[in-house]
Amino acid sequence: MAEVNYVVEALKFMVLGMGVVFLFLFILVKVVELQAKLIAKYFPENTPPTPAVPAVNVTEDENRRVAAIIAAVTEFRNKKS
Amino acid sequence: MKLKQIFIALLFALVTLSSSAYAEGHDETTVHQEENTTKKAYQPKTLSELASSFWETTGIKAIFDTNDGEMSADPAGEAKEHKLGAFESSFGRIIMILIVFTLFYLAIAKGFEPLLLIPIAFGGLLANIPLAHMAGPEGMLGVIYNMGIANEFFPLLIFMGVGAMTDFGPLLANPKTALLGGAAQFGIFGSLVGAVALGFDIQDASAISIIGGADGPTSIFIANRLAPDMLGAIAVAAYSYMALVPVIQPPIMRALTTKEERQIKMGVQRPVHRLEKLIFPIIVLMLSIMVLPESTPLIGAFAFGNFAKESGVVDRLSDTMQNSLINTVTIFLGLGVGSKLAADKFLVLESLGIMIIGLLAFSAGTAMGVLMAKLMNKFSKKPINPLIGAAGVSAVPMSARVVSKVGSEEKPGNILLMHAMGPNVAGVIGSAVAAGVLLSIFK
Incomplete structure (x- = not known):
């Protein structure tokens, strides 16, 4: 051997x-590629696009905050005058 | 006046104490005589005898007396125990305790995989306590070891949890990147050749080289089957290199790619249908059943965890798997592996070899993944940033994060994280398959 x-x-x-x-x-x-094709064909996408939802929330939040600050400042100025 | 009262009270207390002690002692001897002295009857001892017998049981004496004939402790029981050598029972313990403290330092101050290094290192500390035999079949560590490591149960539970934590979306969105997770397995087989060339037994070499897969549970699973004696060193090496991913990988990635390649931007990934995610674990399991059932313990546990998560109806179960269950098992796994950090098992020349081969394996895997990604970039219609090849080693999600970090350093705003997750999770599957191949060879 x-x-x-x-x-x-x-x-x-x-x-x-x-x-x-x-x-x-x-x-x-x-x-997986085959599966993706089959699913796209027989179960077409019906979920709404989710991205950008949190982004909108953030800007909304920001807007509200800015509005609050402006309101406070004007209030303060009005009191002063 | 007061002093006198106190004195008298003390005297009384002493008298009652001693008489009751005498009575107890007397009772016990008679009882023992009746039981035909199965226990050794207590012999009266002088204070100096008591002191010296106590000294015999102290750790200081056990560490400094090199020839006390202490036995090693092994979870497998007496068959595997042997008398400790002079070095093993004294200096070895001290060195191991220092190593353990280094591991503590790395885990706490440097943040290297603290979730595993802390339990492993503490297990190591406990295993090196003289005379307590904590790693023996009746000690705490030995019980844990026999409960779930000797029979490969804990690594599977960890795999289940990892499966429940993994999102295969990025892989499904761009399936071709899965091949990168295959290329990185070259680390395993390349270092297998290296380990054999270094003179390791071929079976031990296979167990060591699995470190190149950068997968802790798989390493433990394989080590336990192929080279149980080296389990401690292999597990510690695997987890330390996983922890060192941010240190080891970037230089290799930079060395093998050009600046232009590193700046390649990859498009936005397509959305993935929920059904795709749901069916994927089943596909993986079916494939492994057909190709190599040897790896189904690992892949089966993984697929179960993932299926439970993606099914969306058993959130309680998947939540338990990815949180409380995996945490509990991590504690046990760490302590059990730590039992193999006893001086007589860890301080052998092989451990050094394991550390070196582990590092080579890991680097080779990274390099091969990057090279493969370069190749794919040449032939693919969609651009592929070669950096994501480095994520083919299965340290999830650490190496994907590292890739993303390097990518954004080269070109701010270039976020590769999701693209790197594809090869990363494919690496988990790839190393489980590689493990199955190794097991099939040594059946």
């Missing part, structure tokens, strides 16, 4: 391992 060259064995592991990982992820990618 020849002596086992473990480095070569490890290289074989590498080929097998990377191959399986890529194969797995490749199939996954394909299935």
Whole structure:
């Protein structure tokens, strides 16, 4: 029996391992793409676009605050005069 | 006058105490004689004998007397115990306690994965207490170890929690980036070759190289199957490198990319349908059932957690998984792993090798992910910033954050976080698959 060259064995592991990982992820990618297409076709998107809602809130909040400050300042000035 | 009263009172107290003590002692001896002396009958001792027998049980004596024949403690029981050497029972403990304090420092002052390093390090501290045998089958750490680490239960629970925390939306929006999570697994197999070349046994080398996946639970899972003796060092290495992601990754990312590449902007991601997210964990599980059932314990737990989250009807369960359950298990996992930080198990030359190979594995994974992303950028219609390849190692969400940080340093306003999350969560799946391959080899 020849002596086992473990480095070569490890290289074989590498080929097998990377191959399986890529194969797995490749199939996954394909299935997911297919799934996305099917879902887009049979269950069309009906959720309203959600982004920018918090942004609006923030500006609204800001506007209110500015309004409050202006009101306070005018009140103060009126009292003064 | 008062003094005299006090004196008399004291005298009375003493007399009553001693007489009652005598009575108790007397009772006990008679009882023991009746029980045919299963217990050793108490022999009267002089004060100096008491003092010296107490001295025998102190930690100071146990640490400084190098030849006391103390046994090591192993959760597996007496079969695995051995007499501690002079170094192991004295200096080794002191060194390990210093290492533990360093870990405390890193966790508290530097913020390196404190959630895991604190329990692990404290477990290490407890495991190095002389004479208490806390890591033995009846000690607290040993009980914890046997309860969930020796049978790989805790890593699976952690995976369940991680699944419940993970949002696969970014991956579903741009599925091709999943391949980056595969490329980063090169860290595992590349360092496997390196470890074997360094002279590690091929099975041990496989267990060590899984550190390159940058996945704590997977590392523990594999280490426990392939090289249980090295579990402590492997877990500590895995978690320390996960903690060091912000230090290790950016230089590698910068070295392998040009400035223009780092400034590439990626478009806005498409919205993802709820059904896609719901079906995804099932797809992953089905695929792993078909391709390699060896990895289904990990992927199954992960898919369950994610499915519970995305189903949207069991918020209580998914909430428990991602909060209270994972926190509880983290405490146990940390302490259990810490039991392997006992001096006689950790202070061996292999630990140093594990640390070095772990670092190489981690760097190789990052590098390969970046290179793969560069390649994809060349061939893809949509631009891909090569930085997101670095997120292919599965340290979720740390490495995605690091990628985003480096990206926005290069070009302010360029937010890569969501794009990097795709390869990041694919990395979790990728390293679980890689783990399954390694297990299938050593069946």
